[in-house]
Amino acid sequence: xxxxxxxxxxxxYLDGELGHEAAARVRAxxxxxxxxxxxxxxxxxxxxxxxxxxxxxxxxxPSWAVVRARIEREKGRAAEGDFRPxxxxxxxxxxxxxxxxxxxxxxxxxAALLLVVVFAAGVWRFLPGSSRVEPARIAAQDAPxxxxxxxPPDATRGDDVNVQKDVEADVADGGTYATSVTRGGPSDARVxxxxxxxxxxxxxxxxxxPTETASASPPDGFVREAIASGSIENLEDAIEAYEQETGxxxxxxxxxxxxxxxxxxxxxxxxxxxxLRSLENLRQAGGRETxxxxxxxxxxxxxxxxxxxxxxxxxxSGDLPERxxxxxxxxxxxxxxxLPERATxxxxxxxxxxxxxxxxxxxxxxxxxxxxx
Amino acid sequence: MNSAAELIARVREGDDEAFGxxxxxxxxxxxxFIYHMIGERDAAEELAQDTFVRAYKNIHALRDESKxxxxxxxxxxNVARESLRARRRSGGEVALDDxxxxxxxxxxxxPDNQLLGKELGGxxxxxxxxxxxxxxLVFVLREFHQRSYEEIAEITGFSMPxxxxxxxxxxxxxxxxxxxxxxxxxxV
Numbered sequence: 001x002x003x004x005x006x007x008x009x010x011x012x013y014l015d016g017e018l019g020h021e022a023a024a025r026v027r028a029x030x031x032x033x034x035x036x037x038x039x040x041x042x043x044x045x046x047x048x049x050x051x052x053x054x055x056x057x058x059x060x061x062p063s064w065a066v067v068r069a070r071i072e073r074e075k076g077r078a079a080e081g082d083f084r085p086x087x088x089x090x091x092x093x094x095x096x097x098x099x100x101x102x103x104x105x106x107x108x109x110x111a112a113l114l115l116v117v118v119f120a121a122g123v124w125r126f127l128p129g130s131s132r133v134e135p136a137r138i139a140a141q142d143a144p145x146x147x148x149x150x151x152p153p154d155a156t157r158g159d160d161v162n163v164q165k166d167v168e169a170d171v172a173d174g175g176t177y178a179t180s181v182t183r184g185g186p187s188d189a190r191v192x193x194x195x196x197x198x199x200x201x202x203x204x205x206x207x208x209x210p211t212e213t214a215s216a217s218p219p220d221g222f223v224r225e226a227i228a229s230g231s232i233e234n235l236e237d238a239i240e241a242y243e244q245e246t247g248x249x250x251x252x253x254x255x256x257x258x259x260x261x262x263x264x265x266x267x268x269x270x271x272x273x274x275x276l277r278s279l280e281n282l283r284q285a286g287g288r289e290t291x292x293x294x295x296x297x298x299x300x301x302x303x304x305x306x307x308x309x310x311x312x313x314x315x316x317s318g319d320l321p322e323r324x325x326x327x328x329x330x331x332x333x334x335x336x337x338x339l340p341e342r343a344t345x346x347x348x349x350x351x352x353x354x355x356x357x358x359x360x361x362x363x364x365x366x367x368x369x370x371x372x373x
Numbered sequence: 374m375n376s377a378a379e380l381i382a383r384v385r386e387g388d389d390e391a392f393g394x395x396x397x398x399x400x401x402x403x404x405x406f407i408y409h410m411i412g413e414r415d416a417a418e419e420l421a422q423d424t425f426v427r428a429y430k431n432i433h434a435l436r437d438e439s440k441x442x443x444x445x446x447x448x449x450x451n452v453a454r455e456s457l458r459a460r461r462r463s464g465g466e467v468a469l470d471d472x473x474x475x476x477x478x479x480x481x482x483x484p485d486n487q488l489l490g491k492e493l494g495g496x497x498x499x500x501x502x503x504x505x506x507x508x509x510l511v512f513v514l515r516e517f518h519q520r521s522y523e524e525i526a527e528i529t530g531f532s533m534p535x536x537x538x539x540x541x542x543x544x545x546x547x548x549x550x551x552x553x554x555x556x557x558x559x560x561v
C-alpha cells in the first residue's frame with residue numbers, strides 16, 4: 001500500500017469503518033511508514049480531545065417531571081379531540097381543521113387538503129411583504145472551497161458520482177429499479193428509465209418506520225409551510241421529519257391490501273404535488289446564476305422509483321386512469337432527476353414549462369379527487 | 374436491566390413509567406446532541422423535552438425496537454433543524470452562551486495562561502458553530518456520540534458518500550480552527 005492510498009483511509013480506519021482486509025493493509029502500512037503514522041497519531045490526538053470535551057461537558061438534563069406533565073397535557077388534548085400537530089408551527093385554524101379532517105374518509109381528506117394548500121398559498125401571496133416568509137437559501141451554504149480537493153476518493157463535491165453509485169447499487173442488489181446509468185455532461189449523471197422490477201422495501205438513510213398508519217394523511221402544517229417558502233431544502237427536511245416521526249412513510253413498502261394500495265398511491269401523488277409545487281415556487285436568491293437542487297433531485301429519484309412500481313401495479317390490476325396518471329408523471333420526475341446538481345434558471349424554467357403545458361399539477365389534483373376503488 | 378424492546382412494549386401498553394426509564398437513559402445524550410447543534414443550553418433543554426414528547430406520541434411508529442436510540446436521535450435532529458430554520462427565518466443567529474467563547478469572539482488578544490482545557494472547550498464550541506449544519510451534524514454524531522457511519526446515515530438521511538465527505542471536511546475545518554490553540558496549549 002502506498003501513502004496516497006493509505007492517507008485517505010486513515011480516518012475510516014480510526015473510525016473502525018474499514019473492512020477487515022482494508023484495515024489490515026492500513027495497519028501494516030502504518031507500522032512501516034512514519035509519515036502516515038504521524039497522521040494517524042495526529043488524528044488520534046484530536047479524537048482524544050473531542051472525547052474528553054464531550055465527557056467533561058456539564059449539561060443539566062431536562063426533567064422527567066416536566067416532560068411527563070407535557071405528555072399528560074397532550075393526552076388531555078387528544079381526549080378532548082383537540083388535535084395538535086407534532087410541530088407547534090401550525091396556526092390554530094389549521095389545527096382545528098385537521099382535527100375535523102382526520103375523522104373523515106381519505107378522499108375527502110385529500111380534497112380538503114388541496115383546498116387548504118391552495119388557500120394558504122393564496123393568502124401567503126397577498127400578505128404584506130413583512131409577513132412573507134423569506135425563501136430559505138437555495139444554493140448550498142458551503143460554496144466550493146479549495147479544501148474540497150482533499151476529500152476522500154469516493155466522495156465528490158457535486159454528488160453526481162453519488163447519484164450514479166446509488167442507482168448502480170440499486171441495480172446491483174436487484175432492488176428498486178432497473179436502470180441504465182450513463183454519464184452525460186461534465187457534472188451530470190443521467191438516469192434512464194427502463195424495465196422496472198417490484199420495489200424492495202429499502203430506503204436509503206432512514207430508520208424503518210411502520211406503514212400501518214399510512215393513509216392519505218394531509219401533510220403537517222410544517223410541510224405546507226415548507227411548500228409556501230419555495231425552498232426545496234425545507235420541503236425535503238419537512239417531509240423526512242414528518243415521515244420519520246409519524247411512521248407515515250408509505251414509500252418503498254409493498255402493501256397487500258387494496259385500501260393500502262389506494263392510500264399508497266394517493267400519498268405518492270401528494271408527494272409528487274408537493275415537489276412540483278415547490279419547484280413552481282422556486283425563486284432565485286440574490287443574483288446567483290445557479291440553484292442547488294440536490295434535494296429536489298433526490299426526492300424526484302425516490303418518487304420515480306415508487307412511480308414505476310405503482311405504474312406496474314396499476315397495469316397488472318387494469319387500473320387505466322391510475323396507469324395514465326403515473327405515466328404522465330414519470331417523464332417529469334425523470335427530467336427533474338436528470339437536472340444538474342446546480343441548475344441554471346433555464347433548466348428550472350424548462351421544467352416549469354413542461355409542468356404548465358402538461359397541466360400536471362391540476363391533473364394530480366383532479367386524480368386525487370376521483371373516487372377511489 | 375430492561376431492554377429497549379421491553380420498555381417500548383410496556384409504553385405501548387400504557388406504562389408511562391417505562392417511558393420515564395427510556396427518558397432517563399437517553400435524555401443526556403439527546404440534550405448534548407441538540408446543544409451542539411444549536412449552541413444554547415436553555416433552548417437545548419426545551420428542545421430535548423420536545424423530542425421526548427414527540428417520541429412518546431409517535432412510539433407506535435417505531436418498527437425496529439433495537440433502533441430506539443437512532444430513532445430518538447433522528448427526532449432530535451429534526452427538532453434541532455426546525456429550531457435553526459426558525460431562527461434563520463426570523464433573522465436570528467445561533468448564539469454561543471459560553472462565556473469563554475464570548476471572550477474569544479471579541480478579537481481581543483489572549484493572555485498566555487488562558488489557553489488551557491476549559492478555554493479549549495469554548496474554542497471547540499465556537500469552531501462547531503462555524504461549521505454548516507450538515508457538517509456539524511455528522512461531526513457531532515461521530516466525534517461526540519461515537520455513532521457508526523451506518524447509524525449516522527440513518528439519523529441524517531445522508532448517503533454514505535455525502536456523509537464521509539462532510540465528516541472529512543468537518544474534521545479539516547475543526548482542525549484548522551483548534552490547532553493553533555492546541556499548539557499553544559502544548560507549549561505551556
